[in-house]
Amino acid sequence: MTTSKKGRTLDGDAGFLLSLAGGRLIRNLNRELESFGLRARHYTVLMATAEHGGLSQRELGELLGIDPSAVVALVDDLQREGYVRRDPHPDDRRTRLVVITDSGRDAFAKASELATKVDDEALGALDEGERAQLVQLLRRIVS
Amino acid sequence: MTTSKKGRTLDGDAGFLLSLAGGRLIRNLNRELESFGLRARHYTVLMATAEHGGLSQRELGELLGIDPSAVVALVDDLQREGYVRRDPHPDDRRTRLVVITDSGRDAFAKASELATKVDDEALGALDEGERAQLVQLLRRIVS
DNA sequence: TATTGTTATACTCTATAACTATA
């Protein structure tokens, strides 16, 4: 077969493989977080606020790849649970800084354990070095 | 700081990075495929049927990580465009084999070029060897 | 009884536009 209409294959398509793997991890994490009443998206917001104190909602959205309008609903949920606060920005009254609470840190620590379990299951086929390699490659793609 | 409530970080979370990268690639591909009237999902169905002749809808769904009920709508769309046929299974009258048409192969070839462009843009930070390495690692995760 | 394809349905996710209050 020497025609040029070869196209691509499932197991060589990086985009397909990335979204297939990512989708699985999100579904599994959602299932684990169900007992918390949270979803994977809430977990990433907690992770971002635990890591960076006092992000604006705009910054949160950019960091996590979430639309600003969606950030509102996520922060609403977390605030209702007492996991984050919305503090006023000292210099700009339009901006609200999202700050994680102590209770939010507790929730994040517990959710992290579940997330680690999910990752370990999904990435079980890789050893430590390969896993670090994967994370490095992904980091360079998304940055 | 020696407390145990460290949790995880955004740039070390494989699940987060995978879904972030996968989401970007899908969005970019959807944008490119818009002129075709197709979405990324349709493209993966074409890819699967181009690669494996005569898959049942059940098999298609498993291969692509799509719910059987969603496969119905995708195949409907592609059949309406003349890109696939639903052939009867020779031995099982419940089953319908999804077969790509010549016109479907043409569409797939063109869509593949767009998908390659999208991948090249998204994975531009990686050289050929690193990209192959990434695909290999992903393949082991999803298999 | 179990399975394939299908329909209906509901819920989540994503994206856009419009509004408000501020800058």
Place this chain on the structure above:
DNA sequence: TATAGTTATAGAGTATAACAATA
């Protein structure tokens, strides 16, 4: 004029349950 947050809304994606035809 432009930006941060918000609201409303529509479209896409995902998941479940139920049904008909067939195994």
